[in-house]
Amino acid sequence: MTEAAKSWFMFARSFDYLGTTLFVGGVAFLAWLWPDGADTARGRRLLAFGWLCGFAGTVASLAFNAAWVAGRPPSAALDPSVLLPLFDAPFGRVWFARTLLWVLALVVLADLTRRGSRAARSWSWRVGAGAIALGVLRTNGMTGHVLDLPGWSQVIVFVHLLVVCVWIGGLLVLLLAVLPARDRDALIAVLPRYSRLAVVSVATLTVAGAVLAFQLIGSVDALLHTGYGQLLLAKLVLFGLLLVLGFASKTWVDRRLRVAATTRGLALSVTAEAVLAVGVLGVAAFLVTTGPGR
Template identity: 45%
Template sequence: MRHRAVRLWTTAPAAVVALLLFAPAASAHTELESSSPKDGTRLTHTPATVRLTFSEPVDLPDVRVTAGGKRLAVSRPDHGDRRGNGVEVSVPRVAGQDRLSLVWQVRDMEDGHPTSGTLSFPLTTKATDASASDDAAVAPTPSDSVRKAWAAARWAGYLTLALYVGGLVFLALLWPHGAQDRRTRRILTLAWAGGLAASLVTPGLQGAYGAMGALGDAFHLTTYRDLLGTEVGIVAACRVLMWVLAAIVLTALLQGGERAARSPGWRVGALAVTLGLLRTTGMAGHNAEGTHPGWGAVADLVHLLGVSVWLGGLTLLLLGVLPRRRPEELSAAVSGYSTLAGVSVAAIAVAGAVLAWQIVGSFGALFHTGYGHLLLLKLAVLAAVLLIAQGSRSWVRTRLDIAVLLRGDRATVRPFVYSVAAETGLVLVVLAATSLLVTSAPGR
């Protein structure tokens, strides 16, 4: 077992480095590639339209262009836009100014992150009956307070997802009798309520951030209505629906107890709902960035599942199994979870390497971008978690049988409890780093 752990420690980092060294360039968020007329071109008169070409396909509701604070109409070009990444902006005639300034904003179709900029066109003539303005328009920037609130909501969403999904897996595979435990039932109920609340609040914060609004805009009905017209909003609505369906699975478990946890029908239903929750959560991240979005989607699903099984199992182990100190439960649940956690960590390592290759795009980006720095911080905390987890596995190998023979003696079990508690706390820090990564732009 120890040799296997050493091989994992040496193989996983080597895989990450190799993938990043030979990775193709990853795409960042939607950016403006060109405009017609070109930015800075001196014009003799105000053009009827200005054509904008973006680096990725865009939806018209996601594009906002203003001039002098007034929003301008955008439409699809009549020709030359096979990829769907071009728009035409209808520009009104400018009187009394020597410069036409357009401020553009666009929201990424995949994850809702905003980008913005300005276009400025000097005019050779101007009306003499109005004062000229030489002040260049300033592109808006996303609110930092909205981003922090969004990151906090994403952290709560990841935590509740892990507790719910991981808790169900733990009960179904290792501890069906735990469905009768009051603490376990309370954890799953709170996880479901928190997951539903996070899924309702997060779209408003994401919409306000994408529209570069204030924190109060996150709770306006118009923010939700505007977001629902986009791909990001549709995914958010599907996630809310999956949490509603999760209530049915949870209710069946609470009513049926151990019998439901052992039932093939309940397990199939729980599997379908948990896969839906994992997929709709992953679709709001960066896994579609890069040249192989299919690989990114699969890796993200495996990564989320591995983290959920790991953290959810740790929580039920710490707050459900260990306080009871029943020998038969310690023997079955602890040893079984040790194996399950090992598989989960291996899945997290492989899937994380694929996601790093997909999103970061190069080894140098780890050290020269804010996103890369956050990823390195997450990896450092994860390494500390794995060191503690190795200590827990060592206790299982050497002390579990003694604890069972002593019928869950408190002094014998206490070191394992401390180790599991420390491991759980650091995994929460890993989730916080993940939330910051999801709300940050790759390559910046």
């Protein structure tokens, strides 16, 4: 029964990761790269979907985590006698704080829905949305085995999470909101900016990921012969494929953007990137519940 609760917890964490990535990355994308996207139904729906996944994933993770810790079946996740003791533990209070942050994020989303691009361009909305997004990211880094890392490594974890959200979340907005609009002016304005952002993100992720991998794994033998190490290798393979596809998209942007508004080749490349990115998030959910030494 405990393993069943753990499986449901990992499933819920996957939704939590997806929602966090899409919401935080979407907020950054609309605020800095494509404010006019806040006036489009696609842009607003995508951000709303990210919020829904993040909120539901966080609440479900809290409940199934309580059942897992208590050694109870998933059906006991909503039992008060199982839930309430979780709040006596620090990680339980972190989960509760994270839930409250998602409730506050709904206010940010409602304001964007009401004012559109005016909100996305205003410093008040940017500061409020940014503060909530950073809080969501920080609480994400306050759960799991990363808490065993020293203080300076916590900063690296935060930067790692932020860059992942900005890169992958932006990629999903690009695929699901910008490209389907077939707006030549929007593509010319947004794609080069996102392309430059992706290059910086990849460089940052490479450095931060290498440091964290060394901190958590510690040896090549552990990387090759533990479940955690093998999951990390799978994540690295997907990340490598993402780099190849990302390079292909960047090459297209650099050479052909001003010649045509969009092509099937670019759309397919970005779609493949998005699929791999979701795969990376899924593997990350498994990593969170696997001890580095196992």
